[in-house]
Amino acid sequence: MPIIAYQGEPGAFSEKAAHALFGKRTTTKPKPSFKEVFRFASGSGSHYGVIPIENSLFGSVHENYDLLLRHKLHIVGEVKLRIQLHLMALPGVSIRNVKAVYSHPQALGQCEPFLRRMNGVEVVAYYDTAGSAKMIREQKRSDAAAIASAQAAQVYGLRTLRRNVESNHHNYTRFLVLSKSRAQLAPNMKTSVVFAVRNIPGALFKALGSFALREINLLKIESRPLVGKPWQYLFYLDIEGSVRDPHIVAALKHLQELSTLVRVLGSYPVGKTIQT
Amino acid sequence: MPIIAYQGEPGAFSEKAAHALFGKRTTTKPKPSFKEVFRFASGSGSHYGVIPIENSLFGSVHENYDLLLRHKLHIVGEVKLRIQLHLMALPGVSIRNVKAVYSHPQALGQCEPFLRRMNGVEVVAYYDTAGSAKMIREQKRSDAAAIASAQAAQVYGLRTLRRNVESNHHNYTRFLVLSKSRAQLAPNMKTSVVFAVRNIPGALFKALGSFALREINLLKIESRPLVGKPWQYLFYLDIEGSVRDPHIVAALKHLQELSTLVRVLGSYPVGKTIQT
Incomplete structure (x- = not known):
């Protein structure tokens, strides 16, 4: 049976992505950092990792682009999840009591206009959305709130103070599956x-020409500083x-002539979008 | 006399960039957010803004890419600064007393390996590097440290606990100057x-072809989700x-045929790199 590692705590969006990809009854394993997810997926046994790559x-989640390059794992799948973020606190705490808001930096970025309207509140970066909900429960913080998923509110018994505090509702995150072996050929x-x-x-x-001249469609380009x-x-x-595909093999050979580095991170089936 | 707005507090890297660009005796004006820097530069009078755009x-500083698109300002200059980040606290505070580290999210990102080694310390996103140093001074926080410039330590009377906590010393930030009017032609x-x-x-x-086929050199490409x-x-x-340049005018016309949107953000002299 496969085990799927993800960064964060139970209730994290990455856990939901893992269930969407491998089925609801799959064993998942929370990890404190993306690096540890990569390490787990690199280990022996039927181990996989699920990581967010872009919102x-x-x-993009730049740290994961950098980690992809530093590890020898293959991307074997993807899924896109609609992200809905809620402000949540211990039962009995009202929004006026909230002095600090905790969440993952990406989630805080997605809620910036809302947070700016919460004048003077301290905005604290936490390693995970669900983890910030867990911390508020465990430390009985009646002066703070978390921004996390509805599932996290349920898991940690928090009450939702404001629903959908994300700035734009066209809010989707793309997750990748990492494995030691390549994906099987699929349509x-x-x-x-x-x-x-x-x-x-x-x-x-010229580099893009190696694809365009063979009518290979470009879906995304992202640049990162070296x-x-x-x-x-x-x-x-x-x-x-x-x-x-023979024309992709040829394109990659062509690209190699023009480049100081070429690495294929994986071929995998185009993922579904899950609205939830 | 021009007035140059920047995001942050006195001692910020952006203030240093403003002085590098306009001279040490230029009047600078701290602002709490990038949005306010854009607003100030858009106002009447000899007003400019200086913003970081990439490290x-x-x-990249994505927020500023997005703000560039939403405002009608012109980029009229740039400068690249070597970034050196230090961990600093009130005199008498040792690193063992530090329970929380405050700094700008970009600076925290640059010091991630160091912060991970400070096991269990709370990492708090603050609106500005120098601002986090100022807060520690003003609130007399003997349980916290800031990550900021040597200049910030001096301005706010903090003692450096660890020098150069950034993960890589090839650490440079590129700053842009914003103005209501276009830059003068220069070599x-x-x-x-x-x-x-x-x-x-x-x-x-095809879009890149409109430049490449005219032998116009591409210096950078960055994609952002729409x-x-x-x-x-x-x-x-x-x-x-x-x-x-006539060939750039032609290239931009060509690009327009292939695009749903084209906007020139500015032509400006290639900037110097300042090592400090």
Whole structure:
């Protein structure tokens, strides 16, 4: 039976993503950091990791892009979850009593206009949305609130003070599944690639040409600074198709001629969007 | 005489950037948020704003990319500053007494490995690096430390507990100058553009072609999710040259044919790097 690690506490959005991908009765394992999720998925046994990679409002989870590059895991699946965030506190606590709001930095970013209207409240970054709800329960904090999922409110017995405090309701997070082995071939696959181009004129244009000239569709591009080389960049691409398609094999060979680094992070089936 | 607004408190890196750009004796004006810096720079009088836009380790300051799009200001200059971050506390406080560390989320991100080694310490997001140093002084917090610049330690009379707690010493931040009017023509200029492509195959490749086919060098590309349209993206480009160059005018016209949105954010002289 597979075991799926995720960052956070029971009630986290990543746990929900794990259940959406592997079924409700799958064993999940909370971990304190993304790094530990990567480590668990790299270990022996039928171990997987589920990580958030991008949010439709706030952008990418950069730490996970960096970790993808530093580990030898394969992306084998994805799912997109609608994110609904609620402000919650111990029963009996009213919004006027709240001096501090705890949540994950990404969730705080998604609720910034709401938090700004809560004049003078201290905004505290916590390692996890559900973890902030758990902390408020465990430490009996009657001066604080958490921003987390409805499920977290239920798990930790908190009362919702304000529903849907996220700034925009087109709020989705894309999660990836990590594994030591490649995904099986399936219809409707996509491939994630990371590369760094040589410092030559038109380098990125030429690099994208290796896909465009073969009519391979680009789904996403993300640039990240190259650590230790200020103002040089790594590019993360998602393209349509699988590394077992001959024209993608050819495109990657072509890309290699133009690049100082090319790594395929995985080919995997295009994921569903879950509205909840 | 110009007045330069920046986000944060005296001792902030942005204030240092303002002095590097306008001279040490220029009047600077601290503001509580980036939004207020944009608002000040949009007002009447010789008003400018200085904002951080990207860090060589941690990536872009996404909020400022989004604000650039929502305001009609022009980028008229840039400068790159070496960032050195120190852990500081009230005199007499030792690192063993520190229960919480305050700083700006970007600075906290840059010091993550160090903070992880400070087992169990609470990591609190604060609106500004120098502001967190100021708060510790004003509230006489003997249980907390700030991560900020050497200048902030000096301004607020704090003692440095650990020097250079940033994870990588190739740590630079690029700052932009915002103005109501365009920059004067100068040698060695660059141009920042934002665009959204039509949803057609090879769209980004074709869009970059409008520059590459004219041998216009691409300096940077950044994608941001389009709010309200999950999994569609805006692209922010930096290219070599000025909007007064005829081949850039032609390239932008070409780009317009392929895009649903094109906006020039400004042409400005390529900035210096200041090591401090």
